[in-house]
Amino acid sequence: MSFDRPGRVSMRMRQLLVKTLREAPAEAELASHRLLLRAGLVVPLAAGLYCFTPLGWRVIRNVERIIREEMNASGALEVHLPALHPIELWEQSGRAALMGQTLFRLTDRKEREFALGPTHEEVISYLASRTIQSYRDLPVTLYQIQTKFRDEPRPRGGLIRLREFTMKDAYSFDTGWETLDASYDAAFAAYRRIFQRAGVPVVPVAADSGAIGGKDSQEFVFLTDAGEDTILLCPGCSYAANAEKAEFVPPPPVPGEPAPLERVHTPGKRTIAEVAAYLGVEPRQTLKAVFYRADGNPVFVAIRGDLEVNEVKLKNALGAREVEPMDEAAVREYGLVAGSASPVGIEDIPVVADTSAVEAVNLVGGANVPDHHLRNVNYGRDWNASLVAEIALARAGDACRACGTALETRRGIEMGHVFKLGTLYAEKMGVYYLDESGERRPCVMGCYGIGVERMLAAIIEANHDSDGIAWPWEVAPFDVHVVVIGAGEPPIATAVAEVEAALSAHGLEALIDDRDDSPGIKFKDADLLGMPARLTVSPRSLERGGVELRFRRGGETAVLPANEAASAIAKARTDTLGAGPS
Template sequence: MRIRQLLVKTLREAPAEAELPSHRLLLRAGLVVPLAAGLYCFTPLGWRVVRSIERIIREEMNRSGALEVHLPALHPIELWEQSGRAALMGQTLFRLFDRKEREFALGPTHEEVISYLASRAIQSYRDLPVTLYQIQTKFRDEPRPRGGLIRLREFTMKDAYSFDTGWDTLDASYDAAFAAYQRIFRRAGVPVIPVAADSGAIGGKDSQEFVFLTESGEDTILLCPGCGYAANAEKAEFVPAPAVPGEPAPMERVHTPGRRTIAEVAEFLGVEPRQTLKAVFYKADGKPVFVAIRGDLEVNEVKLKNALGAREVEPMDEATVRELGLVAGSASPVGVSGIPVIADRSAVDSPNLVGGANEPDYHLRNVNHGRDWQATLVAEIALARTGDACRTCGQALETRRGIEMGHVFKLGTLYAEKMGVYYLDEHGERRPCVMGCYGIGVERLLAAIIEANHDADGIRWPWEVSPFDVHVVVIGAGEAAVDAALSELEQALQRSGLEPLIDDRDESPGIKFKDADLLGMPMRVTVSPRALERGGVEVRDRATGETRVLSPADAAAAIAAARSKAIEAGR
């Protein structure tokens, strides 16, 4: 393939709005063209990478025993109402009407539709277990598309769904998908770690994310260097610092002029932040909620949302705070009525805390739960942070940034019961299928491949996903010796099963070499008068920079051997 046939338009500099390395290189290498926020067109070169990723995914899902299906991207809204997620997805769900005014949704995921299919295909325990997967377009009206291909409004996902007779066989299906994911990411050249994760709008019992650790990531991951515990910040568990012990003392009102923050109040009264009671105001599905947590901790809004069973949780605006008569900076749950009070366990288990007096410039000493105030709901809603103690072994947790690459869920019977996915067991009894769900974002994986495989000069594609095996730079095209060597090389590459991208443009050698490094094929071969004088063509490894001069036939054989070795090692 000649490079001029591919509509490749490289850029010396990336647009200013491209912040992540992968985003900059995607644009500079001409792999994608932005259409609108969260929407990208793929050029022929970029699409070849996408197809390679899909091939790897298909091979490993098929190897795991999963069966490929294809489901519509356009869903009758009734399916989403039946599952209860039409409201839960909120504005993320794209909605539209057909000419008969029937409402539809563009699928952000396919639990409802796969359940519809399974309810009509599964009848008996003899039909189980089965795992079905597809590679299909998804649509989500993301409020903040970012990072190039990291967070999109239209994207391709491999989503798989397992159906089992019980939790024990679900574990086997889950483990098979988990192992397939490990192979997929290894072959794609992206190092990942599994971490405990929140199930979010998908729901279910247990879930894990496969995370690529990188400072460019948007997720916060808590890691324990002692026992290896790893979890997304939304899910991470920890042991807070112990409470300062003491018998409940009489509550007393104290003047705290101008002191509003936890740090200011603690310093003024000579106590530690863990001896204070923090008040935080939220709206849960539009209704006010008073949150009480110890002053040295922060609220984990995902844990709070889960504890409340809410679709959405957001900080309360100042106007609503004033309307409810709450005093920001001097509030506490003491005497509060008409608003549910959600307490973190730290606030309940700690005696003699300093809390607000619900009037400006005054606080209360020795506030105790059960005597001075009562929580509507007690839950663990604190956010884990660097230095917090691991719940498993007690060592200090560390914080890293990462990108979620894949997510696996144990859904249980949640969707089966709502969507009517039942089977008859050995005794003729009707039972709900136990389901699992497994997703990988194709475009996000492409971005992560670049994040994990690039240098200052450009992309360094792993062999299995590279758009071409070798980048051939021709210098002196039209000269008889060069043309003869190029022809010999092309034939040798073809015999070896290798696909070259040939750059015989009328450009300077410097431009061609820069484009070769930017586009990042695993091997570069230079056909030039200078190389021919040295006895052949110049072969350069993109990853190591190692350079050799070989005959065209030997060059093809060496490249084929390097490719086979790299692919075998990755598998």
């Protein structure tokens, strides 16, 4: 029936080093992490490093196959770049310092410095600069599936955050922003198909474009409580953004006419909640002071008391590379009165104000004197800021900027990222082309990434039950799990050979459990390992005229002749896949 999958064969379980565990190691908490270990797909080596077993690697290869097919279908060209990078490339782009300790560094025998690539914008730019010369070469999208190295401060969640991992990274090169939109849209569409085929439900969300600059940036997020990112979703207009990027309207201020400034004694009251309660006002009627360092320089941030600072928005507003909370020693050094600080009278340190603090009237703020606060603090009259910007963190219940509906928050895992880079890298790394008029111009770039191992984790998170994994067809290590009961008896051996031939003829691959174990163990392992279809060959099934067919996701069991069973599996597979690869 389906002969489009050449070279597919069955494998014997006892030769495949499939070692399932009845219990998962105690440290594994996520369902995907536990099942990866229990099913024997991976073996941990060190924090953020995993070995893949033959079974686990087959899934990885399937995910990569889907990615290749869809990237190729979108017109992208596969390349391969070194993982070992001369450090000069990273200094040229300025990211050697930006990446900080995340960058793995090493030195060769001649004392030349290298980095293990955490990503490949620099190297792809190098390749592009040597190959792209004319507008006639554009547009072009290059991609690779390659190992990345990142010295993460905290690897976590099994395959969710690794220190060495595989990424499909793609980079588009265009003559201008208009055609970049087309390249970006093509990558976006390919990503949708990839995640759909792999069985990972994702939502595209607006993301921060970070210090690199650039324009649009979207993440494909798999919504799950196991996620490490916070996503804001609008039930009204389907606006979706991650917490760093999310735009919103904070609760309105309490209206009023400016009243005279008044100093009050607030003994021992330091937090917003304490001060507000003591003075009988709402938190949104207070002014909160937070101290940061931006690229080493002190920054005084003023924001309404009921809101929190979004450090990414603050960083972007300042145009800073790095923003971090000021440590206590520095707070003392600058003479700031933690607990009673306010921008009133602050002169030595630049003040950044959130719009919320500027628009509200008669706020309660610190007096910059211990145990004292000020009533009726008003912007413009009592204090000023060197920069006013929206730097507040969106929270559940805040109003959607677009439609006013209350936003909801969910946790999610970033599965992929598409990003309009612009000309920044092209200029720094020298990726230029000659346009029709012979003028030298920088390429407009986009970049697009998917984490392969993370896909495996997400596939399991999204496709499992209490018995184990339930692989989607396209990524399953095998199509069929053949449970052999009573192996060793000649009629059974004959039947198994018949089943193998029938499956092979239908282009199906099978994992044949030929182990000398009890039926109970085999059925439990079949559920745990999660192949989409299961065939049982036993004396009982032969008596009933064939082999027993059952699908992992439930449904009725049926006893059929081997050939009909194989045919039914092939049909189920095709029906589920629909039109198949695009």
